[in-house]
Amino acid sequence: MSDATDGTADITALPGDGLWSDEAEWNLDEFGDALEPGEVERVPEVAIVGRPNVGKSTLVNRVLGRREAVVEDIPGVTRDRVSYAASWSGRRFNVVDTGGWEPDAKGLQQAVAAQAEQAMRTADVIVLVVDATVGATTTDEAVARTLRRSKTPVILVANKIDSEKQEAEAASLWSLGLGEPQPVSAAHGRGAGDLLDVILDRLPQTPREDAPRIGGPRRVALVGKPNVGKSSLLNKLAGSQRSVVDNVAGTTVDPVDELIELDGRTWQFVDTAGLRRKVRTASGHEYYASLRTRSALDAAEVAILLIDASEPVTEQDLRVLSMVIESGRSLVIAFNKWDLVDEDRRYQLDKEIDRDLARVPWAGRVNVSAMTGRAVQKLVPALESALQSWDKRISTGPLNNWLKDVIAANPPPLRGGRQPRVMFATQAAVRPPTFVLFTTGFLEAGYRRFLERRLREEFNFNGSPVRINVRVRDKRERRKR
Template identity: 40%
Template structure:
C-alpha cells in the first residue's frame, strides 16, 4: 500500500506558528470551507490536504499544525514533527506570519529552518488589512525570505496577487487526464474518541500521517489522505471522535462533530472503529445507525484485539449486540485487528472492497423477480383491513445503496414485518450483508379492478 497523489500535482504546504491564519488561507485557496477555523490556538493538529487546481494546474494543498518549539513527546512536539514532514514533501511552501502582531522569536526560528529547505518559499504577511497592514508587513523583509506578500485571509484581500505568485512557481499545465480515469473509493474512519482511528489510518498508509497518542480527542478535524491499496485509489478520511450529543459542549467540539458527520455523508464505505476491550457500546450503535441512515456500507473494525483477554466472549458479545440492535445491517463484516501492532490490518481493506462491491451491485430484473416469486410462495403478504395485498413485481433502479421498488395492488400498505422478511431474504440470497437496503412501495387502487379479498 502506498500514497498515490494526483498525477503531476504540486504539493503546496502552508506553514507557520499557531493562530496566524493558516487554515483560513487554506480554505480561501481551496475555494471552500474544509478546515476548522477558530480563535483557539492549535485547532489544526494534523496535516489536512485537498486536491484543487490553480491556474489550470493540479495542486495538492496542505494545511499544517502550528510550528512550535516543544519537546518531541508532547502534543505540540508531535504536531511540529508532522508539519516538518509536510515541509520536506512540499514543492512550494507558503510561510505565514501575523503582520498585525509583528515578527516573533518563533517566526525567526522557523525562518532559519525554512532557509535550509530546497523548495521555494513565499512569505505571506496575513492580517494586513488596509494601508497600515501593508506597511506592517514590510517588517518581514528582515527574515531574508524575499518580498512579503500582504494579504487578509479573513477579508479576502491580496489573494489575486498571491495566486499569480503561486502559479508562477508551478510547472506547465499537464496533459488532461483521460476520460474514464479511475475514481477513488471514498472511505471514512469513524468511531468514538480514543478508539484508535488515527493509528489505524497510519497503519493503512504506512507512515505517521496523523498525530496519535494516549490523549483522547487528538484529532479535531476531518483529515483526507489519498493513497492506493492493491485494488486502486482510495480517498480516506480520518474523523474526530463522535461523542454523545449531550457531551458536545464547546464550540470547537461542535465544529469537529459537524466535520465528522459531513465526512460520513460524503463517503461510500465507513469503517466503524471499536475499542474491543470495551465492546460495542450505545454510542457505537448510534454512529452505525447514522451511517445506515445516510446509506453507507459499513465494516466493523474491532481494534485493540491484542489487549482482549477472552476473545471468544468479546466476539460473542459484539455479535449479540449486532443481532439485537443493528438488525438493519445484518451480516456486517467484523474484522478483529490491532492498529498499533498491525495484527489483522491486512484483512481490513479486502473487507472494505467487498462491502463497496455489494453497495454498488445491481440485480437484474429477471433474477430479482425469480427470487421474489419464491419469497411470496414461502410467506404470502397478509390481509390488511380484510383486503389482500397483491404484489406483482420488483425492480432495482439503483444501487449505492441497493434500492428495491415493489409494485402491486395496495403495496403501500405492506406491513413492516413483511418488508423486514423480504429484505432479510434479499440479503441472504444476494450476499448483501452490512449494506443498507432501501425499499420503495408503489401501490395502485383501481376502482374497476376485481377486488382481491
C-alpha cells in the same frame, strides 16, 4: 403506519436492514447511479505553514472559497496535515493545512510539528504565514532559517493586513529573507486573489511522480467515538506516523486523507474526528469537527466503524453507527484493541453484538489491533466485499422471477380483508442498492422485513445497506391501465 393509498408518502425506518418508503407518486427518474471512479490525475501540492494561531486554517478556507478547515480563536486547533482539493483560474491543486510549527516543541506539539515538516518535504510550493500585526517573532525567524535552505519555492504571507494603512507592517517582514511579503487578510479576503496568482506562477507545470492523485482510489472513512484508535489504525496501514496520536481523546480535529496501497490496490483512507456528543450540543471546534466528519463520511464509499472491543458498546458507538446507516454508505465494523480482550470479555461482547448491533447483521466484522497490527490485513477482503455489494445491480428479469417464487410460497398477509399483490419490482439505483416494489396495497412491516432478508440471502448484499421503496398504486391509476 398509515396506508399510502391516499397519495401521501409514509417513510419509516424499520429495525431491519433497509429504509422502506411507501410512495404513491414516485418517479424512478429521481434515482440515478453514482458515477464510476474517475480518471487518475496528479496534481501539485501547496503547503500552508507557520507558527500557531497566525491564521493558516483561515487562509486555507479563503483559498478554497468555503469553510472546510476548522478555525477557532485558540492556538493548536489544527494538528494533522490535512489536504483539500482547490482550483484557481482553471488550474487544480491540493492545499495542505498544517498544525503550528514550533522547532523546539515537545510532546503532542512535537508530533504536530513533525506533520508540518512532512508536508513541507512533499510540497511543490510552501506558503509561510506570519501575523503582520505582531511582526516577526523568534519562532518565525527560526522557521524562516529552515525554509531559506529549502529547494522548494517559498511564498511569504503577511496576514491580518486589513487596510492599506497596515501595509507598512508587512514591509517589515522583508527581514526574514524570504523575498517580498504578500499582504493578505485571510479573514476578509483582501489580497487573496493576488496571492493565488503568485502561487500559480510558482507551481510546476508537471507535478512530481509521487504527487497526490484526484479520482481513482475507493474512499474509506475511519469513524468512531474519540480515542477508539482511528488514527493508530491509519498509521499502521500507512506504515508511518500519518496522523498525530496521543492519549488525549479528541486529538484529531480535521479529516486526514492518505493514499495507501494494500494488496496491490490503492485506497484513500480518511481519518476523522471522534464524535463525542450530539452535534446540536457540541460547541467550538468540536462542533465544526463533527460537521467535517459527516462531510467526510458523505464523500466516502465505505466506512470502517471502529469499536473498542475491550469496553462495553456505548451510546456513542451506536450514534456513529446510526450516522453511517443514514449516509447509505457500505460498512465494515472493526473491533479494535483485540489484544486486550480475554475470554470473559469475548463472551460479553458476543451478547452486546446480538443486542446492540442487531440492526446491521449484514455488516462485515473484523477483530483487529491497531497497536500490534493484528489482523489488519483482513480489512481489505471485508472492504472489497462491502463495495462489491454496494455497487451491485440485479437485472429486472431475475429480480422478478425470484420475487414471484418467494410470494407464491409466502404471500403477503391480508389487510382489511384484502390481500395486496406485488405486481412488479425493479432496481432503481446502486450505491446503495435501491429497489422499488409496485403493489396494489400496503405491505405489513413484518412482511417487508421478510422480503428484505430473502433479497439479501438470494443476491448476497453483505456489507451494504439496502433501500426498498414500495409504490402503492391507487384504484384510479389501475383503472387507467
